[in-house]
Amino acid sequence: MKASALGTNVREGDEVVTTLVRLLGLCRDGVHGYAHAARLAEDPDLRELFARLHTQREASVLELEDALWALGVRTTGSGSKLGALHAPWLEARARMGRGDGRALLEECARGDGDAIYHYRLAIESMPDCDAARIVGEQFATICGAREKVLDALGEVRGRSSSTNRAR
Numbered sequence: 001m002k003a004s005a006l007g008t009n010v011r012e013g014d015e016v017v018t019t020l021v022r023l024l025g026l027c028r029d030g031v032h033g034y035a036h037a038a039r040l041a042e043d044p045d046l047r048e049l050f051a052r053l054h055t056q057r058e059a060s061v062l063e064l065e066d067a068l069w070a071l072g073v074r075t076t077g078s079g080s081k082l083g084a085l086h087a088p089w090l091e092a093r094a095r096m097g098r099g100d101g102r103a104l105l106e107e108c109a110r111g112d113g114d115a116i117y118h119y120r121l122a123i124e125s126m127p128d129c130d131a132a133r134i135v136g137e138q139f140a141t142i143c144g145a146r147e148k149v150l151d152a153l154g155e156v157r158g159r160s161s162s163t164n165r166a167r
Contacts, residue, residue, distance in 0.1 A: 016131050017073055019122045023135065024064040024075060026115045030057040030142075033111050037104045046101040049152055050108070053145050060138050067131050102160070105153040112146035 034054035041047040068075055119139040126132045 017071055019126060020064055020068050020131055023122055026118055027057055027060045027064060030115060031061055037108055041101055041104055043101050063134055067134050102156050105149055109146055109149045112142055115142050
């Protein structure tokens with residue numbers, strides 16, 4: 001057994017467990033990121049969107065923890081070091097932004113894009129098992145979340161460009 005960066009005992013060579021632990025860290029980063037974005041958002045609609053996606057990502061964390069528990073792995077931790085460093089960056093982007101939520105939406109879309117990339121890799125490498133079904137379902141959920149964020153970003157950009165034209 002070796003200890004992972006998340007404080008989890010990961011069985012050496014168990015690719016499914018290693019993959020689930022990696023995805024769990026990404027989901028925990030998403031939980032923190034969406035919660036932080038909800039606190040920073042000035043627009044009530046964006047606050048609601050971020051809060052909803054935060055809750056959705058929390059459900060993914062619980063599902064991955066349950067899958068790991070079923071495999072005999074106990075997890076601790078709160079996300080990755082990179083995710084922890086992202087919070088101050090998110091705040092700085094929000095402060096430098098126009099107050100329209102564009103920077104928050106761009107950062108959430110970027111984070112979900114990263115998660116989608118890692119989920120895609122997991123799907124390609126994971127053997128057919130219960131965990132693969134969970135990963136596939138979560139992949140679809142994260143893709144849906146990113147679409148909602150991108151739709152909101154398009155609306156913000158549209159409002160911004162029509163405001164600029166009116167000047």
